Amino acid sequence: MGVMIELIKGLRVTGKTMWRTITGQEMVTTRYPDERRHKPQRFHGRHVLNRYPDGMEKCIGCELCAGVCPAQCIYVRGMDNDVENPTSPGERFGFVYEINMLRCIFCGLCVEACPTEAITMTQLFEMSTTNRQDAIYTKETLLMERDGSVPHMFPDDPLVDLDELDSADGWVRATAPSGVAAYEGMQMWQGTPGPGDWSPEPTQEEIDRAESEDDSG
Numbered sequence: 445m446g447v448m449i450e451l452i453k454g455l456r457v458t459g460k461t462m463w464r465t466i467t468g469q470e471m472v473t474t475r476y477p478d479e480r481r482h483k484p485q486r487f488h489g490r491h492v493l494n495r496y497p498d499g500m501e502k503c504i505g506c507e508l509c510a511g512v513c514p515a516q517c518i519y520v521r522g523m524d525n526d527v528e529n530p531t532s533p534g535e536r537f538g539f540v541y542e543i544n545m546l547r548c549i550f551c552g553l554c555v556e557a558c559p560t561e562a563i564t565m566t567q568l569f570e571m572s573t574t575n576r577q578d579a580i581y582t583k584e585t586l587l588m589e590r591d592g593s594v595p596h597m598f599p600d601d602p603l604v605d606l607d608e609l610d611s612a613d614g615w616v617r618a619t620a621p622s623g624v625a626a627y628e629g630m631q632m633w634q635g636t637p638g639p640g641d642w643s644p645e646p647t648q649e650e651i652d653r654a655e656s657e658d659d660s661g
């Protein structure tokens with residue numbers, strides 16, 4: 445008798461799953477790629493190397509991201525900036541920058557380690573390739589365009605549609621730059637990459653000031 449009850453319970457689960465499948469409930473892949481699920485802001489997708497709104501590269505070639513990467517999949521080589529025509533503010537810039545996406549575990553530690561917010565992660569996740577070499581993203585693939593859009597992976601890449609990148613938030617921060625717990629998850633210092641205008645975000649000092657004015661008011 446007990447066995448029969450367990451069998452009926454099991455068949456109920458099977459029946460429910462079959463019904464959901466037939467009616468398309470909770471199926472997330474059936475309409476892909478025509479329809480894509482909304483990604484949470486902190487989604488860990490493919491990386492992007494950011495620029496300042498004036499077009500300067502944020503990477504200063506410090507190699508901290510490469511040092512912290514547990515999968516050892518980042519290779520950076522810095523170079524001194526040309527004094528007359530610098531690539532980044534400061535002394536050096538990332539001359540060579542590569543990420544081996546086959547090794548990456550999308551932990552986001554490189555984002556956390558970067559002192560200039562040069563490397564961030566987007567909501568883009570379509571990264572299939574037909575050979576291993578294409579899975580090594582070079583600076584050319586990673587560096588955002590001057591209009592703030594994320595570059596295509598390959599020429600004629602059909603999967604990365606620039607129109608969709610409005611929702612591709614390049615910002616992933618798990619901790620505040622200053623380490624103050626109250627600022628956990630807050631975006632600071634500069635706008636989110638993506639096409640269009642990037643409004644500068646308030647600095648931590650400005651946020652502090654606004655909060656103290658609110659408290660006193």
Ligand code: SF4
Pocket residue numbers: 512513514515516517518543547548549550551552553554555
């Ligand atoms: S997300 Fe993690 S594994 Fe991937 S490159 Fe960054 S630190 Fe390395």
Ligand code: SF4
Pocket residue numbers: 502503504505506507508509510520538557558559560561562563
């Ligand atoms: S991405 Fe950031 S951590 Fe990595 S080399 Fe450039 S500035 Fe340094």
